[in-house]
Every structure is written in structure tokens, then in C-alpha cells.
Amino acid sequence: DKLYNLRMRAAQGGSHEQGGTHISGGERITCFSNIQQVAMYLLEKGLTHCKGRPDFMQIQLESIPESVTYVQPLERWANVERFVKEGDTFLKEGKTVAFQLLEIIGIPKKVIDRAVEIVSQYSSMRGAVLIDAHSGKRLDDRGEKGVRVSRLDWLGNDFEKWARYYHVSANSRIREALALAAKVNNHPATIAELCWSDDPDYTTGYVASRKMGYQRIENIKTYGDERGCRIFFVDGQKDIRSYINYLENQPVLITW
Ligand code: PML
Structure with missing residues (x-):
């Protein structure tokens, strides 16, 4: 069909x-x-x-x-609270937790700082900023627009099935964030993704990667802050034009 x-x-x-x-x-x-x-x-x-x-x-x-690519959701799913208790060194504010996770995944601290600085130059970003995970240089030339990940969704009722299995409330925000993280991290050029919402009332964000799955982080930003963040830390050795083409154009359905 x-x-x-x-x-x-x-x-x-x-x-x-x-x-x-x-x-x-x-x-x-x-x-x-x-x-x-x-x-x-x-x-x-x-x-x-x-x-x-x-x-x-x-x-x-x-x-x-085009033919559709079928992608699984990221394997591990955790609220970092759980991660905090296991690791017990991460009893910190949300952003610190996020940055430490990124460092564990292999992103150098100076690259993380540079990426966040680049994003904070803009008051309202629609898309993602692509950052070279080694040098911290921005890899896309889209300015304030960023790269908008498009053509993705869950297949049929697979999100509802997934949510029931993991006892997660089946809300549309999590539905969309998980699908996007699955599409983005399915591409070998993605090393990690850092995201928080531009919705001033929503203060939970996440770090996603193939290495550590989807790690939700509460209190990643201050209540009332309207600046969102979506950063893809990318392997700069890969072909960036074909990567951006995958993000914008390749239809992906998430199956579970
Ligand atoms: C979640 O609660 O896991 C989703 C966090 C990211 C929300 C991004 C957004 O909806 O703007």
C-alpha cells in the first residue's frame, strides 16, 4: 500500500x-x-x-x-534516575548528567561545550545542529534553521505495544522523540544525540546513542526556558551530504 x-x-x-x-x-x-x-x-x-x-x-x-527502511527503537531505555543509582557518581543537575553521559560515549568535553555554545547563539531553532565529534566544528550550513529530520514514524500500533511493555505512558512527545532518536542513531555517522525541548513547560531531555540507548534526563533545563536543543555528534569522516540526505529524505518506520 x-x-x-x-x-x-x-x-x-x-x-x-x-x-x-x-x-x-x-x-x-x-x-x-x-x-x-x-x-x-x-x-x-x-x-x-x-x-x-x-x-x-x-x-x-x-x-x-522511495522504499521504506524499517528500524528498531534504541535498545536500552532508561530514566537516568535509575542510571544515577547504579552509577552513584551522577547525583547532579540534569545538564551535568547529560554531559557526563556524552563523555562516556566518547565525546570530548571541549566538543560538548562548543556544541552547546553554538546552539545557544540562536533564540529559536527548528532543526538539529550537526557537530563534528572530534573537532567540535559545525558540519551543516543551515544557520538558525538547522537540519530537520523528516519522513519518520512508528509502524501501526508498535509504539503503543512498546510503551505497554516498558510501562511508559504512551504520550505523543515520547512517541516522537523515540522515533526520531531511532532514525538518527540508526545511521553509522551518528555517534550521539543531545536533546531538550523548546517547550518552556517541559524540562526532560535525553542523550541517545547506539552505545547507551535512550537515556531520559529530568531537569535538563530550567522551567520556563524557551530555548530547545538538538545536537547530533557526528563522525566527520563520513559523507555529510549523504548523511543529511538520509536525515531529511529517507522514509523510516520504527518497528517493535
Ligand atoms: C521524553 O520525555 O523522553 C522526551 C524528551 C524530548 C522532548 C523533545 C520535544 O518534544 O521537544
């Missing part, structure tokens, strides 16, 4: 191109008979974002001609 990608983006103060502030975005892959339902879901997501009312929204439908 033919598949379709639906993509939503919403902004305030004009469109993104006009310099408006990005407030919400979303991606889903669906079959033809579910397009309406998925479009409603994205419409609601864009309208009810806590950052405020959008005055620009775009929902785009496209058919997916």
Missing part, C-alpha cells in the same frame, strides 16, 4: 521565511485512509502548543516513492 508523509510547521509573527518564531512542528507517515485523522492530529498539535497561538501553519502532504 502506498504511504504518505504529513509534515506540519507552525510559527508566530509570520511564516518561518518571513522571520516568524517557530512554535511547533510534527511529522507522521500514514496510509491513504488515515490521512484525515493524522492531519487532524497535527493540526491540533500546532494549535495547542503552550508557546502560544500560531498565526502561520503549514501542513504538507506528499506521497513516499
